[in-house]
Amino acid sequence: GTDASAAGRATTAAGPREGAPRVVFQFTGQGSPYPGMAAALHDRFPVVREVLEVCDRAHRQETGDPLLPVLLEEGAGVREAVRRTDLAQPALFALQCALVRLWHEAGVVPDAVTGHSVGEYAALYAAGALPLADGLRLVTARGRLMRRLCPPGAMVAAALDRPGAAALTASVPGAELAVTNGARAQVLAGPVAVVERLCSLLEARGTPHERLPVDRAFHTEQMRPMLEALRAVLDEVPFTPTRLTFVSALDGIARPAGWVPDTDHQVRHTREPVRFDEALRAVGERSPDILLEIGPHTTLSSLARRALPDVRTAPSLRRGDGLGALWGAATELHCAGADVRWELFLDGCGGRRIPLPGYRFQHRNHWTGPRPGAPQDATTTGKEPAVAAEQVQREALVEQILGAIVESTSRNFGEDPSAVAGDTPFFDLGADSLQMINVLRELEKEFEVKVTMRELFEETGTPRLLARLIAERVPAGPLTAAAGPAPTEGPAPTDSPASYAPPAPAPVSSAPPA
Template identity: 30%
Template sequence: MSKIAFVFPGQGSQFVGMGKDLYENNQVAKNEFDKIFNNLNFDLKDAMFNGPEELLKKTKYTQPAIVAMSLVLEKLVREKGIVPDYVAGHSVGEYAAMGSSGFLPIDEAVKLTSFRGEVMNEIAEKVNGGMAAVLGMEASDIIEALKEVDGIVEAVNFNEPKQTVIAGEKLAIEKACEILKNKGAKRAMQLAVSGPFHSSLMKPAGEKLREEADKYNFKDAEIYLVANTTGDFINKVEEIKNEIYSQSFGPVKWVDTIKKLKENGVDRIYEIGPGKVLSGLIKKIDKEIKVISVNCIEDLNNL
């Protein structure tokens, strides 16, 4: 029997005006957004709807903005009678997946995300790190090549078979890009990000997140979530708390995640939230899976 999965995008998919059409044209969306905005101690609404772009790009705003929009959209998709068998999210998108699976209520999931944004920003400012995207090379070859680099540099985001992101110390990243190009990578380019996310340099963020997570009312999930760091199903409180800790300095195994969903009968995936990045990645991982992107009121009306 065919199964459905919901997946949620990560950082980079934000844009000024995100969620505004939903807020202004749908009462359910407006109520959910207001609940989220009232639960935060900063003005996320203004940042999302009016920007400017520089403000929305700050991790403190970006991460909760993406998760807030994703979860409000998710609620509206469910109202159409579409319910997932499984959920997953890419990087910060995993926090939207937490809300979707039932680990946390929507406003709590966004609040925890805003803490994540702040703490990751804080740690990123203390370490001189960055990230780079490597295209046209197998992940296993990248991992092997990184062993030749002095300093900390790790393969962290396994986005699709020929696209992997590396993260670590700035000098180590530069050297790695040089080595990878010489070994046949089509491109190895540094990304405009504020820190070495998902690398071991971010471990202090994991410690703070683990502490913070204990203040929230988690409950066992109703729907299995495929964890970023393992590519395995989780549904217990203890498992999601471990994932919150590990994911801040552990990998995003997106290729394994999609394979896991496929193995378990998923043939239709809804990408819910801003942008269409995941739709593109999924098509490169498995052409047979049908991907439906839901990122505005029009998409909802077309379901």
């Protein structure tokens, strides 16, 4: 492996294909940053440090304040900082440009790019239309104008179709449809009180939803107070012709190499709704071999998996995963046919080529534990009978919970239960937070155990690990009895405990609101 953080990972894929692959870079929007998002990259790769330091200097020149602490440090202060649009926008741009340079050093060059909301500025950098320092100054000014001139606002992602979202926003004055990410993935926005009202309605109707970690209502009428000032800033930016295809999420149009961004386009891009569903449609029409997400988390990869299920997708980073996602992305690119420069990733880690044996492996069994499949009792395991019985009961409970997780996951994702293996990462199934909110609600109702989204994605990640977490927290009572009574040394009791039948979860309404 390339790093200790990759230990235990396995990637199953076909071998590399012939010819240069069509790689599309997709750039994440503002809701994705988190404290320390660039720390692992900064510590490992000199080219990343170089880009981040250029951006830090440009930010200091514009504001007098450093940018690196937002990218590298953690803690309560940084958590609050990444929610502020005047800091989140330049921090995200800096990280994304550093990833672009890193992948370029690794020999990975995109065939086309697209960006979600503010991610479009880093996409312009990758397309050769926006110099690094100028881009950092632009997004810094953009974020500061929004914070200074636009009122506080909020946004909420909801599992609605566009007609349902339009009907809901029409019923709440001040609410707007700000983003369409997919057929049943909308983002609604407006003043804080308005979004709180939207959340109450969504909760009452049983519609999965998630409040986004932002402090303004982007892509709504609340942006209007800063548009003229933004226009003046944009008029001074030295945009140059793109060197590759640029797919804008403003309208889903694929603009060929040679297109020059202009002020009117960027002003409209700030005010009008994001149509990332249309951008993915245009990307799919180019028959890409792989979509590589350029950002701090897996937000767009999940959307792309659902919209383009036959296209390979990979995130560059995943929250809580160190550089694990980066190694996985390099592997996916290799399997898609990219000529990855592995020296960049191996440098400084001690990895090297090793010779393999020139003869057939000898079939000698080196198993050190109990014989696989052999019955284990207190004698063979060395455990007291009561301890062994408790362990058997606990494993039975884990299997019971795992079955419920697989059933709920397959239903919410529209998958056949046989496709949801216990050790399949939720991410590989195309999971996003809205879908998993519904799964966790059903599991909480059935097992009376609360699991947070952070625990789901950072501490478990697979159905089996989630089952073990729930089993550790499940209260004693009917559930543990249903997993099977602990065996006793005396005669079996005449009365068996009543079986546990959990109530069926309430169905999530998919009908548009009245």
